[in-house]
Amino acid sequence: MTIGFIGGSGIYEALPLQETREIDVETPYGDPSAPAVVGEFGDTGREIVFLPRHGPDHQHSPTTLPYRANVYALKKLGVTHVIASNAVGSLREDLPPQTLVIPDQIYDRTKHRDLTFFDEGVVVHQPFAEPYCPELADVIADAAEDAADADVVRGGTYVCIEGPQYSTRAESEFYRQQGWDVVGMTTIPEAKLAREAEMSYATVTGVTDYDVWKEESEVTLEEVLENAAENETAIKETVEAAIRALPEDHECDCHSSLEGTINTPDDAIPEETKAELDPLIGEYVE
16 A cells, blocks of 8 residues: 645645655656655554645645646555545534534535546546545545644545636625635646555645635635645644554545546557557556
8 A cells, every 4th residue: 555645725845744755757648746755553563655735835825736647656656555645614603713524425516626547548438426535535534523723624525726826706796605615716627646556545625714605704825835834744643643544454436446447449559549548548458
């Protein structure tokens, strides 16, 4: 088992790892957000691969950051489970800043992103009813409740907007009317790509603000960064506890999620596409 940790806003450094090394991974989709930091976690002997989603200096925007390169790099490095973190706004009065939410659903409001690895040469139609791995999400939620000094909420819908601008007031009110719980900019297409890569994927989100639906609430970068920094310790404590708790032999449906979903006949898939996507589909094509 190799566990990947994708750090969101406010988390740009790896967990306390031993025997660390940086690896530059070449991908068909360009460079990942940063070189991968690989090391062993504590006394567990487990290999961890860390990537800061936005880059070490937060230089990648939510729309243009290299999602496909990031997930492909993790797959190429042998990652089987991905724990992500996201900074989010709250759409509920009872989810104040510095609350941790482990969502179980996504609503995609993005418009300009590459949502799949399979957009040329091979077509894949994959179920995505449960966008986060339920088993991994439960491990993360248990870890948060046990280890983090924060209020923890299990489940909820993460509405992913394009950004980089925050919501308009009309949009924020609309999201609330739908019964959604948190709003952010980065779980899509990451969750979709992780499923295509047959990796168990779930996230812990840290609330940084009330979006703009709340009276006298205006989201500012200062507020977001301040609460993201406050959330950092609780998120890292959660991730560390989840790494320790995840069974070494854990397998789930995510790890075979491509089976029976490739719609293009083997002999119609270009050899170049097979070679390019070998880390993803090599098990299923000749």
